[in-house]
Every structure is written in structure tokens, then in C-alpha cells.
Amino acid sequence: MPENKHNLAAGNVSFWNDPAKRSLVFQAILFLAVFAVGYIIYQNTQHNLESRGITTGFEFLDAEAGFGIIQSLIPYDETHSYGTTFIVGLLNTILVSALGVFFATILGFLIGVARLSHNWLIARVAAVYIEIFRNIPLLLQIFFWYFAVLRLLPGPRQSLEFADIAFLNVRGVYLPSPVLGEGFGWVLAALVLALIAIFFIKRWAKRRQNETGDQFPVFWASLGVLIGLPFIVFLLSGASLQWEIPELKGFNFRGGLTIIPELSALLIALTIYTAAFIAEIVRSGIESISKGQTEAARALGVSPGKTLQLVIIPQAMRVIIPPLTSQYLNLIKNSSLATAIGYPDLVSVFAGTTLNQTGQAIEVISMTMAVYLTLSLLVSLFMNWYNKRMALVER
Amino acid sequence: MKKIGLVAAATAISVSFASASISADTLSTVKKKGYLNCGVSTGLPGFSNPDDKGKWQGLDVDVCRAVAAATLGSEKKVKYIPLTAKERFTALQSGEIDILSRNTTWTLTRDVSLGLNFAGVNYYDGQGFMVSKSLGVKSAKELDGAAVCIQSGTTTELNLADYFRQHGMKYTPVVFDTSDQTVKGFEAGRCDVLTSDQSQLYALKIKLSKPNNAMVLPEIISKEPLGPVVKQGDDKWFNIVKWSLFAMVNAEELSLTSDNIDAKKKAKNPEVKRFVQSDGPIAKQLGLSQDWAYQVVKQVGNYGESFDRNVGKNSPLNIDRGVNALWSKGGFMYAPPMR
Numbered sequence: 001m002p003e004n005k006h007n008l009a010a011g012n013v014s015f016w017n018d019p020a021k022r023s024l025v026f027q028a029i030l031f032l033a034v035f036a037v038g039y040i041i042y043q044n045t046q047h048n049l050e051s052r053g054i055t056t057g058f059e060f061l062d063a064e065a066g067f068g069i070i071q072s073l074i075p076y077d078e079t080h081s082y083g084t085t086f087i088v089g090l091l092n093t094i095l096v097s098a099l100g101v102f103f104a105t106i107l108g109f110l111i112g113v114a115r116l117s118h119n120w121l122i123a124r125v126a127a128v129y130i131e132i133f134r135n136i137p138l139l140l141q142i143f144f145w146y147f148a149v150l151r152l153l154p155g156p157r158q159s160l161e162f163a164d165i166a167f168l169n170v171r172g173v174y175l176p177s178p179v180l181g182e183g184f185g186w187v188l189a190a191l192v193l194a195l196i197a198i199f200f201i202k203r204w205a206k207r208r209q210n211e212t213g214d215q216f217p218v219f220w221a222s223l224g225v226l227i228g229l230p231f232i233v234f235l236l237s238g239a240s241l242q243w244e245i246p247e248l249k250g251f252n253f254r255g256g257l258t259i260i261p262e263l264s265a266l267l268i269a270l271t272i273y274t275a276a277f278i279a280e281i282v283r284s285g286i287e288s289i290s291k292g293q294t295e296a297a298r299a300l301g302v303s304p305g306k307t308l309q310l311v312i313i314p315q316a317m318r319v320i321i322p323p324l325t326s327q328y329l330n331l332i333k334n335s336s337l338a339t340a341i342g343y344p345d346l347v348s349v350f351a352g353t354t355l356n357q358t359g360q361a362i363e364v365i366s367m368t369m370a371v372y373l374t375l376s377l378l379v380s381l382f383m384n385w386y387n388k389r390m391a392l393v394e395r
Numbered sequence: 396m397k398k399i400g401l402v403a404a405a406t407a408i409s410v411s412f413a414s415a416s417i418s419a420d421t422l423s424t425v426k427k428k429g430y431l432n433c434g435v436s437t438g439l440p441g442f443s444n445p446d447d448k449g450k451w452q453g454l455d456v457d458v459c460r461a462v463a464a465a466t467l468g469s470e471k472k473v474k475y476i477p478l479t480a481k482e483r484f485t486a487l488q489s490g491e492i493d494i495l496s497r498n499t500t501w502t503l504t505r506d507v508s509l510g511l512n513f514a515g516v517n518y519y520d521g522q523g524f525m526v527s528k529s530l531g532v533k534s535a536k537e538l539d540g541a542a543v544c545i546q547s548g549t550t551t552e553l554n555l556a557d558y559f560r561q562h563g564m565k566y567t568p569v570v571f572d573t574s575d576q577t578v579k580g581f582e583a584g585r586c587d588v589l590t591s592d593q594s595q596l597y598a599l600k601i602k603l604s605k606p607n608n609a610m611v612l613p614e615i616i617s618k619e620p621l622g623p624v625v626k627q628g629d630d631k632w633f634n635i636v637k638w639s640l641f642a643m644v645n646a647e648e649l650s651l652t653s654d655n656i657d658a659k660k661k662a663k664n665p666e667v668k669r670f671v672q673s674d675g676p677i678a679k680q681l682g683l684s685q686d687w688a689y690q691v692v693k694q695v696g697n698y699g700e701s702f703d704r705n706v707g708k709n710s711p712l713n714i715d716r717g718v719n720a721l722w723s724k725g726g727f728m729y730a731p732p733m734r
Contacts, residue, residue: 053627054510067552068568078556151583170584172541189564233453250540251530251587252567261585342580348547353570356481356548359509361488 045362060358067353069344071260082354089349090371096263096345097332097375100270104331105324107271108278113308115283120139126279134276137339141273146341153261156252165245167253170261174246177257182239188235198222251276262343264337274331283322285316286308319389325383329376335370346371400484421493421625421632422466422682429474433459433494437477437573437600440598441706441714442498442518453498457701458517460694461639462494465687470694479572481548484509487626494636495624498592500550516622517698517726518706519718522554523593525600528610530587535614539564540729544577544586546570554617555590578602581606581609590617594732597712631682642688644730645670646697648721653696670733690732698728701727 015021049056061083068078072088073095115126133141151170154160159169167174205216234241246256289312297307337351338345346368355364425431433620435443435455443453451473460470478486478497486497488510498503498520501513526532535558545552547570559566568588571577578599581589591599596611623640625633646652649667651659660671671689677683684714695701703709707716720726 051628052488052510053507055508066556068556068566070568086651115581147583150587155584158549252540252542254540328554335408339572341567342547342576343568348570352481352572353552355549356484357504357553359484359488360503361485 038218049362054359056360056363058363060324060360060363063358065354065357066214067357069267069349070342071263077133082358085354086346086367089344089346092349093332093335093338093346093371094375095264096270096338096343097335099267100335101328102273103267105273105274108327109282111275111279112282112286115279116286118347120230130276130279132276133272134280136273137274138269139332139340142266142269142337142340146261150261150265151231156248159248159253165243165248169253169294170248171252171258172261173259173264174253175257175259176243176245177255179242184237186237187234190228190230192248194225194303197225201225210237216278260336260343262341265341266338266359270331270334273334274327276332278324281299281320281327282316285320286312288319289315314390318387321383321387321390325380328379328383332375333372397425399686404638420626421629422635423575425466425493429467431459431476432476432492433462433473434458434476434478434483434486434495434497435556435680436497436573437479439498439574439578439595441594441710442598442603443477443496443713445473452705454518454701454705454719455498455623457494457643457705458636459494461643461691462636463680464690464694465639465642465683466635466691468684479545479548484511487511487624489638490626493625493632495632498595498621499624500592501620501622510627512626512627514623514633515640516620516727517640518594518621520592520594520621521621522551522590522610522617522619523591523596523673525581525589525596525609526587526612527581527608529608532587532612534664535612535616536562536564537577538566538588540566541588542567542569542586542678543688544569544580545590546577547572549591550619551591558616562704573605574599575602593619594706594712597714598706601711635681637656637682638689638733639687641730642670642691642719643695643698643701644678645733646670646688646728647699647728648723651692652700653693656692666733 018120032268047054062081064078065080065082065085067085069076069085071092073091074084074087076084076088099211104108111129114122115130116124117123129330136201156169156171159174161167180234201216202218205218205243209215240336244255246258293311293315294307297311298304302310335345336347339348342348351368352362355361358364404701433456434528435451435453438444439453441453443451443455446452456475459473459475463494464470476486476492478492479493483495483497483499484505486492494514495511496517498518500520501516502728505511506513509734516626524535524538526538532538538559543555543566545555545568555568557703567586569580571580574591576590577591581671582603588598589599593615600609600611601608623636625636646656649664650668651667651670656671659667662668662671672685677686681687684690697705702716702719706714708710716724716726718727720728722729
């Protein structure tokens with residue numbers, strides 16, 4: 001009867017010699033100590049800020065900002081508040097991070113697979129790419145793309161033209177922007193409908209393959225539905241979409257969609273730099289799969305493409321995902337190098353200009369740190385969830 | 396960039412723990428260190444810029460040298476710390492520097508909410524615009540829709556927004572960290588206009604590879620009184636910086652220069668006498684030696700000398716004295732009497 005024995009023993013052991021009680025006490029003391037230190041720091045900071053005449057608190061977020069920002073995803077002008085500059089900077093950070101993660105993943109996978117290609121030339125080009133871009137500091141690469149490459153573009157009046165609707169110059173890329181007319185809502189509805197249809201097609205195809213063994217070209221069918229359905233609705237609803245084409249007026253192009261060179265340079269640098277790391281992760285992931293897997297698949301008559309898609313990559317993903325998560329986190333944090341070239345990200349707009357205009361260093365810096373922490377934790381959470389899903393289900 | 400984060404983190408930490416430093420006075424800290432930490436710009440010809448031997452020079456640098464001469468007896472005992480516009484106030488608040496002498500505009504917000512004190516004005520400036528001549532623009536009112544290069548975290552950024560709003564015009568702000576990057580952006584054609592304080596425009600213009608292709612527009616859209624800044628809560632230090640600057644201005648008024656001040660030591664003029672050998676308890680109350688004002692003028696020169704040497708007629712900038720002339724000569728420069 002172990003339980004009784006334990007009780008007996010506990011009764012005899014003094015309070016300090018019982019490991020369970022002792023660890024509880026120590027944990028309580030540690031918790032109190034951490035709390036007390038935190039409280040002292042807070043109090044002290046408050047006191048010192050006050051005695052130095054530095055304004056504290058978050059009231060500044062409601063004050064009018066009074067400065068312009070070159071790119072904002074939400075309506076913003078000088079009359080908006082510092083709180084809005086925070087959102088503008090945050091969205092710009094998320095924009096460049098999301099695009100960066102997207103492109104770096106695609107490029108990284110392509111290069112990683114190319115590195116293992118049997119074609120000598122392709123494999124060498126991939127290797128050279130990885131070694132070059134992995135070993136040059138990111139800041140230098142950003143400067144290179146911004147100051148050396150993009151600066152060679154012509155001025156607004158000598159812009160490079162593409163069929164008279166798109167323009168490229170030192171101030172950025174100018175594209176026609178869609179102007180949605182009435183009835184465009186139907187097209188969006190059709191798009192949603194198409195997505196739902198694809199979901200069911202996929203389910204149906206899988207069931208049919210399980211039952212009869214016949215394969216259905218899911219990919220092509222889905223693509224057809226995805227493009228075809230909205231297009232038919234678009235025509236039926238009166239083709240209510242127009243394009244606003246940028247025009248040279250005064251100093252520069254107006255109208256249309258503008259991609260500022262600061263975004264392009266940062267995005268190119270982040271993508272190319274991170275892709276080099278992702279490529280190595282993909283390569284090591286694929287190499288970790290035993291050669292027997294490929295041979296077995298080939299012996300069954302599975303094509304090389306399908307082998308990679310259905311046998312190798314799914315197994316390699318288990319090795320790839322954890323380090324891939326780190327690369328995504330790096331990319332998000334590296335996007336703060338934006339200030340070096342004036343891309344209006346969170347650090348540049350909020351921890352830079354807003355901090356300087358208001359002088360609220362502690363509030364602004366803690367908000368900025370909280371944002372990066374939250375973003376990183378969210379990505380990490382998502383990737384862990386995805387990792388669990390991809391993990392090998394052992395039977 | 397990264398530095399601003401560091402500086403801000405340093406403030407957070409030092410503000411958190413160093414409650415003692417608020418009571419410790421800057422003068423004794425400086426004397427103990429043996430040198431003065433002076434925050435300057437990252438390089439602005441005429442105001443604070445290292446020369447080809449790496450020695451800092453300029454109108455703002457002369458304020459640092461004057462304070463060092465007054466407090467430590469030697470204008471050489473200064474450590475210059477280059478700061479961007481974004482970093483400067485945090486550096487001062489955290490005690491990383493003893494004086495900020497970096498073309499900083501005196502504004503109400505900065506005076507009351509940052510825990511800082513402005514110790515006077517050493518240059519009266521105003522914001523202007525520089526464009527390239529090929530643009531064919533003659534006035535700032537023709538700038539509707541222009542892309543404007545600008546340094547981040549400055550009053551300039553706010554004035555610009557105000558000006559365009561007031562005149563119902565639109566602009567694209569292209570914001571850089573340092574004035575160097577701003578010039579690069581302007582040269583590369585990233586923007587049509589560079590805006591800054593007029594004095595800076597002249598200084599930046601000579602940095603261009605083809606200075607003659609650019610021109611400064613006639614409009615001045617703001618008041619920019621520039622001067623040294625100290626931390627709030629140390630009146631003694633505040634007084635020392637203030638009066639080091641006033642000593643330079645007063646010396647010009649009394650026609651005392653670094654060359655003739657030795658000869659004037661025995662002058663009969665009571666004002667000059669007070670200046671050269673400030674006898675009585677005043678020097679002691681300032682916490683300085685008897686000859687502090689003499690040292691300032693002997694080692695650094697009077698305000699006029701400093702102006703001519705750095706930004707005026709003896710410098711490549713060749714800026715007119717204009718409103719920065721002495722009050723007796725039609726300008727704004729006026730220092731309280733030393734008595």
C-alpha cells in the first residue's frame with residue numbers, strides 16, 4: 001500500500017525536508033520577488049520621469065500627428081492621431097513581412113530543390129546563389145537594392161513605359177488600379193461560390209478515387225471553376241470594372257496604383273536573403289529522407305514529379321517546418337531595417353518619428369516591442385499547429 | 396536605426412534605476428570625468444562636421460568648446476557624440492550627453508514635455524526649400540504634388556505638413572534618417588524638393604556633386620530658433636551653458652576677440668574688466684574659476700568670430716549675418732549684461 005506508506009512518511013518528515021512543500025515555498029518566494037522587482041522598477045520609473053519633467057502616459061496617442069507618411073494601407077493624413085500612425089506603421093510592417101514570407105518561401109523551395117537537381121548547371125547556380133546571399137549582411141543588401149540598383153532608373157519624365165498603362169521610374173512602379181463599378185459584388189460572390197465548389201470537388205474526387213481507383217484532374221478542374229465562374233458572372237453583370245491608368249501630371253504620375261521603391265527594395269532584399277536560408281533548410285529536409293523512399297516510389301511506377309510531391313516533400317516537411325519557422329520570425333524582425341531606407345514601417349514611423357515628436361520613449365518602445373513579440377508568437381503558434389498536423393502519424 | 400532602439404532601451408533602464416543621477420549635478424560629474432560629452436549632428440558643414448583630420452568644427456561645436464573652456468579650462472576637453480535627429484533627445488534625457496548642441500529648434504512641446512531646457516539661441520533660422528534648377532520652379536507655391544525629401548523626427552517634418560495643408564497642396568514625404576541620406580535621395584531624383592532649415596540647405600548644397608544645378612527658393616515658412624539644450628532639473632548646469640553662450644555674444648559687443656583679449660586685460664572700461672576678471676562672488680556661485688569668461692573668448696573666440704569662421708564670410712557657406720547680427724547692428728543677437 002504505497003499511499004499509506006507515503007502518508008506515514010509525510011507525517012514523520014519535518015516541513016523543510018518535504019520536497020513538495022519546500023518547492024512550493026520557494027516558488028512562492030520567487031514569484032513574490034519577481035513581482036516586487038517589477039513593481040519597484042515601475043514605481044521608480046514613474047517617479048524619475050515625473051521628477052525630470054518628462055510627460056508620461058498614453059494620452060499622446062490621441063494627439064494630432066501632423067506629419068505625412070508616404071504609404072498607408074488605411075486612410076491617413078496629417079490630421080490623424082499618433083494612434084493612427086501606430087496602425088499605419090503596423091500595417092506596413094505586416095505588409096512587407098507577409099509578402100516577404102510568401103515570396104521567400106516560394107523562391108527558397110525552388111532553389112532548395114534546384115540545389116539537388118541532377119542537372120549540374122542548375123545545381124551549381126543554386127549553390128552559388130545560396131553562398132552569395134547568405135553571407136552578405138542584410139543591411140548591405142538593402143542598401144545595394146535601394147541605392148545602387150533602383151536609383152539607376154530614369155526620372156518621372158523619362159519613365160519606362162509598358163503598353164502605355166504601366167510606368168517605371170525612380171519614384172516607383174505605377175500600375176493601373178481597378179475601379180469597381182456597380183454589380184461587382186456579384187463577381188466576389190461568385191468567387192466565394194467557386195471556392196466552396198472546389199472544396200466539394202476535392203472531397204468528391206478523393207472519395208471516388210478511394211472507391212474506384214479512378215483519378216480526377218482536381219487541379220485543372222478547380223482552376224477552371226475558380227477563373228471561369230467569376231468571369232461568366234462578370235460578363236453577365238455588365239462587365240462593370242474599369243481601370244484607372246496613371247497619368248503624368250505636374251511633377252509625377254497621378255492616379256493608379258503606386259509601389260514605392262522603398263517597399264520594392266526592402267522586399268527584394270528580404271526575399272532574396274531569407275530564401276537562401278530557406279533553400280538550405282529545404283535541401284537538408286529532402287536529403288534527410290532515405291533514398292529507399294524514392295526507389296520504392298519509382299519501383300511502383302510513380303513519376304519523379306509525383307514522387308517529390310507525394311512521397312518526399314510530405315516527409316521532409318517534418319524536418320523543414322521547425323527551422324522554417326525561425327526563418328519566418330527572422331524575416332519579420334529584419335523588416336525593421338526598413339528605417340535605413342525610409343520605408344514607413346512600425347520602427348520608422350512609430351518608434352522613429354512619433355517617438356521623436358512626442359518624446360514618449362518608454363511608452364513607444366514598449367508598444368513596439370509588444371507588437372514584434374505578438375507577431376512572432378502568432379507566427380510561432382500557427383507554425384506549431386501546422387507542424388503537429390504534418391507530423392508523422394504513427395500507427 | 397538600431398541605435399535609436401539601444402538609446403531608448405538605455406533610457407528606460409537608466410531612468411528606471413539611476414534615481415541618484417537626478418540629484419548629482421552635472422558640473423561635478425563633468426569635472427570628475429575630465430571631459431564634456433557633447434551631442435552633435437552626424438555631420439552638417441558649418442554647424443558640426445568633422446574636418447579632414449577628424450576634428451569636429453562648426454558653430455554648434457563652438458558652444459561645446461566654450462562650455463569646456465569655462466568649466467574645465469580647456470576647449471579641447473570635449474567628447475563629441477554624433478546623433479541623428481531621432482536619437483538626440485533620448486541621449487540627453489538618459490544622461491549619455493551633458494549638452495545637446497545640434498541645430499535643435501526651440502519649441503513649446505519640446506520645452507515643456509521632454510524634461511529639457513533650452514539654454515538660448517545661437518542661430519536664428521527658418522525653413523526653406525531647395526529644388527533643382529531644371530524643374531523650373533520659382534516659388535514654393537508651385538510645389539503642388541511634389542515629392543519632398545526630409546529628415547525624420549524634425550520640426551521641419553511638421554512645418555512642411557502645415558505649409559502644404561495651409562495652401563491646399565499635396566505632397567509625398569520621403570523620409571530619411573540622416574541629412575546625408577536626404578541629400579542622396581534628392582540627388583538621385585527620388586524627390587523634387589529637399590526641405591530643411593535654410594542654413595542647412597546652404598550646407599547641404601555644397602555637399603551636392605553639382606551645387607550649381609540646385610537653387611534655394613525664396614520662401615521661409617517657419618521660425619527655427621536653434622540653440623543648445625540641457626537636461627531639466629540642474630539649474631547650476633543650465634546657468635553655466637546659458638552664460639557660456641552669453642559670454643560669446645557679450646564679448647562681440649565689447650569687441651573682445653581671441654586675439655586682443657590679452658591686451659585688454661588691463662583695460663579701464665569697467666565692463667571689460669568685469670568680463671576679463673569676473674571678480675567677486677559671481678564666478679563662485681556659477682561654480683567656475685575667476686577667469687571662465689576670459690577662457691571662453693581666448694580659446695574659442697566671440698560669437699562673431701565663431702560665425703565668420705564657421706558659416707559666415709570666412710567659410711565656404713558664406714551665409715550673411717542677417718538676423719544673426721548683434722542687436723546693435725540690426726540683428727536678433729542680444730545677451731543679458733554680465734554684471
